[in-house]
Amino acid sequence: MAKRIEAVGVSAYYGAFKAIEGINLVMEPKSVTALIGPSGCGKSTFLRSVNRMHEVLPGARVEGRLTIDSQDIYGRDVDVTAVRRLIGMVFQRPNPFPTMSIYDNVVAGLKLNGVRRRSTLDDACEKALRAANLWNEVHTRLSRPGAGLSGGQQQRLCIARAIAVEPQVVLMDEPCSALDPISTLAIEDLISELKNQYTIIIVTHNMQQAARVSDRTAFFSIEKTGDPGRLIEYDETTRIFTNPSVKKTEDYITGRFG
Amino acid sequence: MTTLTTPTISSALHVRRLPAWAIGVTAAGAVALSVALFSGLGLLGGGPVLTAVGAVVLFLVGLSVVSTVVEGGRAARNRVATALVYSAFVLALLPLVSVVATLFGKGTGRLDADFFNHSMRNITAFDANGGAYHAIIGTLEQAGIATLITVPLGVLGAIYIVEYGRGAGLFILAFWILIVSPHLSPNGRPFYSGFAASLALSVLMLPTVTRSTEEMLRLVPAALREGSYALGVPKWKTILRIVLPTALPGIVTGVMLAVARAAGETAPVLLVALGSPRINFDPFHDPQESLSVYIYDQATSASRYAPARAWTAALTLVALVLTLTVAAKLLSRRNTLNKGK
Numbered sequence: 066m067a068k069r070i071e072a073v074g075v076s077a078y079y080g081a082f083k084a085i086e087g088i089n090l091v092m093e094p095k096s097v098t099a100l101i102g103p104s105g106c107g108k109s110t111f112l113r114s115v116n117r118m119h120e121v122l123p124g125a126r127v128e129g130r131l132t133i134d135s136q137d138i139y140g141r142d143v144d145v146t147a148v149r150r151l152i153g154m155v156f157q158r159p160n161p162f163p164t165m166s167i168y169d170n171v172v173a174g175l176k177l178n179g180v181r182r183r184s185t186l187d188d189a190c191e192k193a194l195r196a197a198n199l200w201n202e203v204h205t206r207l208s209r210p211g212a213g214l215s216g217g218q219q220q221r222l223c224i225a226r227a228i229a230v231e232p233q234v235v236l237m238d239e240p241c242s243a244l245d246p247i248s249t250l251a252i253e254d255l256i257s258e259l260k261n262q263y264t265i266i267i268v269t270h271n272m273q274q275a276a277r278v279s280d281r282t283a284f285f286s287i288e289k290t291g292d293p294g295r296l297i298e299y300d301e302t303t304r305i306f307t308n309p310s311v312k313k314t315e316d317y318i319t320g321r322f323g
Numbered sequence: 324m325t326t327l328t329t330p331t332i333s334s335a336l337h338v339r340r341l342p343a344w345a346i347g348v349t350a351a352g353a354v355a356l357s358v359a360l361f362s363g364l365g366l367l368g369g370g371p372v373l374t375a376v377g378a379v380v381l382f383l384v385g386l387s388v389v390s391t392v393v394e395g396g397r398a399a400r401n402r403v404a405t406a407l408v409y410s411a412f413v414l415a416l417l418p419l420v421s422v423v424a425t426l427f428g429k430g431t432g433r434l435d436a437d438f439f440n441h442s443m444r445n446i447t448a449f450d451a452n453g454g455a456y457h458a459i460i461g462t463l464e465q466a467g468i469a470t471l472i473t474v475p476l477g478v479l480g481a482i483y484i485v486e487y488g489r490g491a492g493l494f495i496l497a498f499w500i501l502i503v504s505p506h507l508s509p510n511g512r513p514f515y516s517g518f519a520a521s522l523a524l525s526v527l528m529l530p531t532v533t534r535s536t537e538e539m540l541r542l543v544p545a546a547l548r549e550g551s552y553a554l555g556v557p558k559w560k561t562i563l564r565i566v567l568p569t570a571l572p573g574i575v576t577g578v579m580l581a582v583a584r585a586a587g588e589t590a591p592v593l594l595v596a597l598g599s600p601r602i603n604f605d606p607f608h609d610p611q612e613s614l615s616v617y618i619y620d621q622a623t624s625a626s627r628y629a630p631a632r633a634w635t636a637a638l639t640l641v642a643l644v645l646t647l648t649v650a651a652k653l654l655s656r657r658n659t660l661n662k663g664k
């Protein structure tokens with residue numbers, strides 16, 4: 066089910082600007098990898114390179130090698146949509162489709178990819194909403210607009226939408242930064258559960274969150290503005306937070322910079 | 324260490340407010356003074372318009388003075404600005420109200436069954452009856468076909484510009500000429516038909532539809548597109564199922580503006596459909612009337628019965644466009660909001 070993501074010498078550009086350089090990372094299946102680091106160091110850029118979302122922007126491109134279970138994500142004959150179906154994504158701000166009901170939002174990925182059978186859709190909807198801990202709150206009003214939910218519910222709706230297509234890997238870019246502490250806790254619990262099935266990569270600005278939910282932590286940083294972001298240290302989360310081997314990591318974690 | 328200073332900004336939450344009756348009194352005073360000055364004494368030549376403008380200006384001055392004294396400067400500025408905004412609104416509404424009032428005043432003269440089920444065939448300058456049935460058919464067919472041509476072209480063109488291409492204006496024009504120009508004159512001779520009018524009208528409508536659709540598509544947040552891509556949905560399907568439905572109400576507004584404009588257009592229809600006093604259901608052959616051409620005909624006709632027909636036709640045209648617009652808005656709103664399970 067869950068798959069291993071491996072990055073070898075990955076660099077990403079916005080036009081002529083190099084945002085990240087030479088990233089080497091292995092993200093293990095059925096585990097949570099946290100990406101931390103100061104703003105602008107390229108965490109989002111790296112994350113978006115993994116499911117080929119980076120290239121959506123005009124002029125943006127990726128160099129280096131990214132593989133999922135040793136299959137090249139950027140291979141010549143690889144179908145982008147297949148990659149994205151395999152590697153789901155949850156964004157910083159909840160983005161439910163405003164014209165769709167809760168139900169349609171959850172099964173959007175299935176419906177738009179050609180699944181028609183009502184019973185299949187119904188089952189997938191319930192399963193995804195249960196997995197996202199949202200079923201109890203919304204099962205009586207599935208036909209109401211998805212945009213009418215609270216921020217935290219909308220984010221869980223987006224998580225349900227992402228996992229309804231049964232991806233192997235789930236990318237999360239600061240999924241809790243727009244949420245209140247209660248919703249954040251609900252999503253952290255959810256991440257711990259999802260870990261049993263998926264490979265999860267999460268960007269977070271919250272050290273405690275990284276420490277709570279992740280198995281391994283990657284620390285990114287930049288020298289100065291305009292320089293590309295680099296991977297400084299990558300290790301077991303407990304090691305990164307108790308006994309980092311690089312001084313810069315320690316400074317960042319203890320709040321001395323960033 | 325504590326020092327006592329006079330606060331420069333008042334920390335009191337409760338301030339003195341001007342009661343509603345004081346505003347009424349100010350308004351009444353301004354009106355009375357203006358009537359006395361401009362209508363009574365005939366200052367500056369007098370007249371009702373000057374009196375009305377004078378009343379508004381006097382009210383603004385009076386309001387700012389009274390409000391400054393009672394509530395202070397900030398509240399006074401707020402009141403004057405509010406009053407100015409309302410005045411501007413009323414001013415903008417005046418021409419509309421005037422047009423509607425004129426239409427209803429003069430347009431109801433021929434609002435009878437005859438008008439809606441008879442053409443102008445065999446009606447001479449001395450006949451009081453005759454109707455606009457043929458013109459209504461013409462307008463519906465011409466504007467309808469023009470819309471059928473324009474909406475797909477305009478929306479697809481806008482999608483191309485926003486989602487795929489850069490600087491695509493020429494592309495659309497070329498495409499348009501390619502598709503449409505052979506139909507204008509199949510045998511090299513010009514001929515009159517409602518369809519020719521539709522083509523002419525769609526040339527007029529295309530920029531409006533394309534531009535407004537373009538703006539609406541640009542308003543759809545990139546986050547929605549990315550949310551769809553992240554589910555493995557291909558780009559074309561994302562545009563069709565996510566972007567277009569989100570932008571639909573705005574696109575419909577743009578289309579209806581273009582339809583209204585086309586339905587009111589006279590000159591191109593006159594040139595290529597010519598106009599006709601007879602009922603002609605076939606948009607592809609022979610001259611065809613439209614409501615705007617009908618209005619033009621009747622308004623310039625020498626018959627004493629013609630002006631009444633022209634006014635009623637104008638009222639009919641406005642009512643028709645209004646009905647279509649409201650219907651389209653209701654439909655698009657129902658489609659976007661209540662797309663239930």
Ligand SMILES: Nc1ncnc2c1ncn2[C@@H]1O[C@H](COP(=O)(O)OP(=O)(O)O)[C@@H](O)[C@H]1O
Pocket residue numbers: 079082084102103104105106107108109110111122291294
């Ligand atoms: N769309 C974009 N166009 C150009 N530069 C961008 C764009 N998005 C991000 N960048 C730049 O790339 C660098 C990395 O950004 P990002 O990956 O968003 O950082 P992070 O997520 O770690 O805060 C920053 O210097 C940022 O200014």
Ligand SMILES: [Mg+2]
Pocket residue numbers: 108109110238
């Ligand atoms: Mg970011």
